[in-house]
Amino acid sequence: MKSDRRRVLTLAVCAGEIMLKNGAETYRVEDTIVRICKVYGISNVESFVTPTGIFVTVDYENGSDEPITFIKRIKTRTIDLNKVSKVNTFSRSLMDTRYSIENGLRILKDIESYPTYPKYIRVFCAGLASSFFGALLGAGILDFLSSFTISMIVFLAVNYLERHQANFFIQNALGSAIASLLALLFVYLGFGINLDKIIISSIMILLPGVAITNAVRDSISGDLISGTARGVEALITAVSIASGVGIIMNLWFHSLGGRF
Template sequence: MINPLHKKVLILAVRAGEIMMKSGAEIYRVEDTIERICKACKIPYVEVFAMQTGIFVSLDSGDDNSDMYTYIKRIRGGGDTDLTKISEINRFSREFTTTDLSVDAGMKRLKEIDHIKRLPVTVRLLGAALVASFFSLIFGGNMLDFLCAFLFGGISYLVSLLLNRYEINYFIRGFCCCAVATFLARTATAFIPDTNYNAIIIGAVMIFVPGVAITNSIRDFLSGDMLSGVARAVEAFIIAISLAAGAGMILKLWNTLGGAIL
C-alpha cells in the first residue's frame, strides 16, 4: 500500500491534470505533468492514462508484495481553451519538482490557478470583432465588409457568451451564433450597397472554427495517442458541421423566401 503522503500527492497531480485537460491541453502534456509531480515525491512506479473524459493513474511503492493503488478521475464536460491556466500549471509543475513546495501549498496554488479570471468581456468582444473583421479582408472584403464583420462578429460572440452562461453545449452555441451572423450579414447586404455577405459571414464564422481542437488532434496522433486524436478530430468535425449548418440554414431560407419575410 502507498503511504498517506503519496495519496495526497496523487490527488494533487490528478487535480493539476484535470485543470489542464479542461483548459484544452494536449494529452501528452497532461500525462507528463502528472508523472513528473508524482516522481518528484519519490514514488517509484507511476503509470498514467489520460483522455478527454477521464484520467487514470496507478501507483506502486515498488515492493514485491505491495498492492497497486489506482485512482480514476471522471472529467465531465470540457471548458473553453484557456492558455493562461495551461501555462500556470506548467509553471507550477516546474516549481513543485525543483523546490521544496509542500503538497498542501501546492493544492492551494492549484485552487488559485483554477479560479483565475478570464479577460473582461469587453476585451474578449473587441478581440472577437477584430478577428472577424480582418478575416473578412483576407477573404476579399472591402472596408464596408470590414466594418460589418467587426460589428456582427462582436454580436455573434456576445450571443455565444450568453448561451454559455446557460450551459448550452458548444454544438448548439456554434449553430446559433453562425445563424445570427449569417442573418445579420444578409440583412446588411440587402440595405448597404457594395457589401459582400460571403466575406462578412466567413469573417464571423472564423471566430468559432475549432482550430485548437484540430491542432491538438494532430499533436495527439503524432505523439501516439490515437484514441485521443480520433476523439478530438471527431469533436472538431462535428463542431464544423454545426457551424456550417447554422450558416447554411439561414442562407437557404433567405434564398427560398427571397428575403421578403426575413
C-alpha cells in the same frame, strides 16, 4: 504510506484536471501528472488521459502495497492557455522547489480561479480578430465593419448559451446561424457589400482551430484515442457551423424566391 500516495495523487490529478479543462493536449497532461508524482517519490506511476477523463494508478515497484487508482471525469472544457502555461510552469518548478502538498494544492486552486480578461476586452478582440480575417480575404471597409459588429454579437450569443449549459453543437449551430442572418441583413440594408466575406470572417471565432491542432499533436504523439476523439469533435463542430449557415441561407433565399 498509502495516505501520502493519495495526497500526492490528488495534487497530480488536480494539476492535470486544470490543464485538460483549459485546452491542453493529452500527452502534456500525462507528462505533468507523471512528473509531479516522481518529484514526490512515486516512480511507478501510469497515467492515461482522454479528452473526457483522467485515469492514474500508482504502485510500489516491489509490490509491497496495493496500488491506488484515481479516476477523474472531465465534463466541461474551454480554451485558456494561460492557465495551461501556469500549471506547466508549476510542475516544472517542483524540480527546484518541492512544495508541501497543501501549498501545492493552494497554488493550483489560485491558478484555477485566476481571472480571465474582462468581458469587454474579449468581445472587442473577438470582433477584431474575425474582421481582420475578412481583410485578408479582400473585404472592404464596409465588410470589415460589418464582420466586426457581427462577430461581437455572435461571441456574446455563444457565451450566453455556454453559461446556460447548451452543448457545443447547439452553441456553434446557433452562433453561425446568427452570423449568417446578420450578414444577410447587413448586405440587404446596404451596410455590407460582399456577403461571402462577411459570413466567412464572422464565423472565424467558432472554428475549432485548437481542437484540430491538438488532434494532430496527440496523434503524432501516439495517443490515437485522444487524437481521434478530438478530430471527431472538430468535425462535429465544423458540421454544426455549416448547418447553421446553410439553414439560414436556404430559408432566406427561398423566402425571397431566389432573389436577394
